[in-house]
Amino acid sequence: MFNNVGTTDRLLRLVAAAVLLYLGLQTYAGSALGIGLDVVGGLALLTSLIGSCALYGLLGLNTRKSNQSLP
Template structure:
């Protein structure tokens, strides 16, 4: 598993995950929409944490610059 998510992309994913998890757990809690937002938020947070996105891999997208050291 190679890192294919760059630093800016990771920061955006973490911010998006925070918003989605907030909406899913407080605003829409207990509903199907809330559960869906929580799942999407958790996926965004995990892909940002590990630096790997399976969808990027399938589409052959790489936002990580060559000089960025892999962090995981």
């Protein structure tokens, strides 16, 4: 799998995932908005942990530097 998400991008996705999951599971629990926030937060968490984003691949984006080591 090709890693195309850089370290800063991964950190921002991790923070955004935490916020979205908190809002989805606590503030808007049980509503359609809460479920949507959980799905988006889960995807952000997954791409942050894996280091690869399918949307970036489709758009030809790459935020990972070529000399950046893999975790």
